């Protein structure tokens with residue numbers, strides 16, 4: 001069965017836009033878990049524009065209380081700075097069940113590519129070993145078609161297929177080639193002994209088609225679309241509640 005890990009970055013974006021405490025990321029996390037979500041994901045970025053280091057600590061505590069997995073995502077090579085101790089330091093502090101390494105550049109609006117495993121394997125290997133030593137399962141963000149065999153050589157447990165290009169192709173009406181590339185990458189990853197996760201821009205409109213073509217995905221992490229869809233689903237109830245107050 002594919003497990004759903006809800007990415008809470010977008011709740012933090014909304015909260016940070018006013019500088020206060022609402023919407024409360026932990027309340028949103030509890031709501032997701034009460035609804036049956038299997039895990040929680042957070043992707044703190046060095047500029048702290050959404051999830052901050054204190055959010056990581058708080059969410060890890062909640063995940064521990066609720067007995068669910070925290071999937072912490074980030075770039076292990078990004079330099080620490082005030083307010084951001086670095087991805088590996090955060091993993092040392094909270095020991096997430098899963099650490100997903102993502103090669104984001106500074107200032108990137110969102111994740112838009114996976115690792116070049118042939119180039120990055122040797123510098124990833126010691127980090128993967130350290131994270132596994134902390135008890136984390138380690139997943140590496142991977143483009144469909146990339147050299148995932150080298151991700152296995154770096155010691156990773158899983159890859160996360162970057163599904164942004166698939167989502168774009170799906171939205172434009174023909175995802176055949178993108179799906180074939182994802183399915184082939186998943187097959188090669190499994191043959192190399194890796195588990196397969198997937199994420200980025202997955203949504204209610206494309207998830208079924210993705211999982212039908214790429215079976216046995218162990219986990220999908222979904223945030224942007226899920227939070228957007230939750231707004232649509234919740235708005236009429238909420239407007240009704242305000243009208244009842246008038």
Ligand SMILES: CC(=O)[C@@H](O)[C@H](O)COP(=O)(O)O
Nearest residue numbers: 009043073102110111199200
């Ligand atoms: C690795 C990945 O695809 C997600 O973590 C996604 O990048 C979410 O990050 P943002 O919420 O910052 O867009």
Ligand SMILES: NCC(=O)COP(=O)(O)O
Nearest residue numbers: 007199200201221223224
């Ligand atoms: N790893 C992908 C993730 O956590 C969520 O990505 P998105 O759904 O916000 O695009």
